[in-house]
Amino acid sequence: MMRNRLVISKPMSSEDRVSLLSTTDPEEVESVRLSAVEVLLKTCGPEVYYRGLIELSNICSRDCFYCGIRRSNLDLKRYCLNDKDIATAALWCAGQGYGSVVLQSGERCDDAFIGLIVRAIHRIKAETRCGALPDGLGITLCVGEQSRETYQRFFDAGAHRYLLRIETANPDLFARIHPKEQSFETRRDCLRILRDVGFQTGTGIMIGIPGQTIEDLAGDIDFFIDEDVDMIGMGPFIPHASTPLGSLPCPGKDRRMLLSLLMIAVTRLSIPDINIAATTALEALDTAGREQGLNFGANVLMPLLTPVKVRRDYLLYPGKPCLSESSAAFRARLEESVLKMGRKIGYNQWGDSPHVLKRRVADSG
Numbered sequence: 001m002m003r004n005r006l007v008i009s010k011p012m013s014s015e016d017r018v019s020l021l022s023t024t025d026p027e028e029v030e031s032v033r034l035s036a037v038e039v040l041l042k043t044c045g046p047e048v049y050y051r052g053l054i055e056l057s058n059i060c061s062r063d064c065f066y067c068g069i070r071r072s073n074l075d076l077k078r079y080c081l082n083d084k085d086i087a088t089a090a091l092w093c094a095g096q097g098y099g100s101v102v103l104q105s106g107e108r109c110d111d112a113f114i115g116l117i118v119r120a121i122h123r124i125k126a127e128t129r130c131g132a133l134p135d136g137l138g139i140t141l142c143v144g145e146q147s148r149e150t151y152q153r154f155f156d157a158g159a160h161r162y163l164l165r166i167e168t169a170n171p172d173l174f175a176r177i178h179p180k181e182q183s184f185e186t187r188r189d190c191l192r193i194l195r196d197v198g199f200q201t202g203t204g205i206m207i208g209i210p211g212q213t214i215e216d217l218a219g220d221i222d223f224f225i226d227e228d229v230d231m232i233g234m235g236p237f238i239p240h241a242s243t244p245l246g247s248l249p250c251p252g253k254d255r256r257m258l259l260s261l262l263m264i265a266v267t268r269l270s271i272p273d274i275n276i277a278a279t280t281a282l283e284a285l286d287t288a289g290r291e292q293g294l295n296f297g298a299n300v301l302m303p304l305l306t307p308v309k310v311r312r313d314y315l316l317y318p319g320k321p322c323l324s325e326s327s328a329a330f331r332a333r334l335e336e337s338v339l340k341m342g343r344k345i346g347y348n349q350w351g352d353s354p355h356v357l358k359r360r361v362a363d364s365g
């Protein structure tokens with residue numbers, strides 16, 4: 001039987017996005033998925049890029065209503081890796097040919113923390129330059145809202161990508177899931193400053209937040225387009241019992257999973273040439289969640305490199321996978337599934353998106 005092909009207007013309108021995201025019929029979902037993969041392969045190719053993820057500290061000055069490492073959560077042992085631990089994880093990453101590393105942490109703006117990040121960037125760059133990676137590992141930071149000066153220091157030290165999720169592009173919903181001291185506008189302005197400083201910028205959202213609508217999700221993709229971001233990391237909201245949002249009703253697991261996969265596919269169809277990550281949160285809902293993300297149009301995976309001894313303390317949400325699995329075991333498992341789906345791993349490359357490359361050409365022309 002011929003599978004029905006999607007007819008999608010170009011450029012896709014916000015209404016088109018709402019209608020695709022509302023799909024529940026399995027055949028229609030499959031057709032959205034196939035279209036997204038076709039667009040991905042045509043625009044970005046079959047490579048899946050790895051970013052080794054180092055969760056360097058769960059100490060956080062923020063109190064976001066959804067997050068397990070919020071400062072009011074006292075059930076947690078707080079940790080901060082030292083320079084050597086970070087360097088060891090990064091060197092392992094380079095040795096595996098992963099090409100890029102992500103330094104993620106709870107948010108802090110004090111000098112000790114900023115100093116730790118700057119030193120880590122210098123050290124990783126100095127120690128990972130080699131024949132296969134002449135410019136060393138690519139470094140992505142995910143350490144929250146900082147001042148322009150701090151962003152500039154990070155950039156000058158050698159980091160070149162920065163992830164800062166907007167969490168939701170609906171300012172009212174943003175206000176409902178964050179304490180008063182945080183604002184949607186500040187978060188958005190940080191993204192603009194990051195771009196201005198020279199970072200490739202990434203953002204993302206959570207899917208299935210209590211009170212979030214399909215229109216909100218379609219609006220999130222409009223936000224990605226308007227802000228001209230280079231990469232996206234998004235995944236399902238997962239209620240955490242020690243947080244205020246943990247007790248509010250949200251869509252069921254299957255619904256959040258489907259919506260998350262559709263968000264990946266519809267984002268791919270809307271902005272074909274960006275990098276989209278299949279995030280760990282997908283795997284908290286389904287053991288093959290990350291593979292599913294790749295099958296719906298994602299092209300980036302973030303293998304966990306955090307030392308096993310502190311992994312369970314970086315618990316943003318319950319059900320986080322790979323808590324005890326070694327990074328090597330994880331590597332073998334993921335590689336097998338990537339190859340099985342007919343894709344390949346972009347070893348020893350930074351894996352910048354065609355979106356970035358096009359902008360570079362436009363800026364220099």
Ligand code: 5AD
Pocket residue numbers: 066067068165167205206235236237238239240281316317
């Ligand atoms: N469910 C899903 N994702 C979460 N994050 C934090 N808490 C949760 C949760 N309960 C995500 C946020 C944050 C990223 C580091 O982790 O989107 O930006």
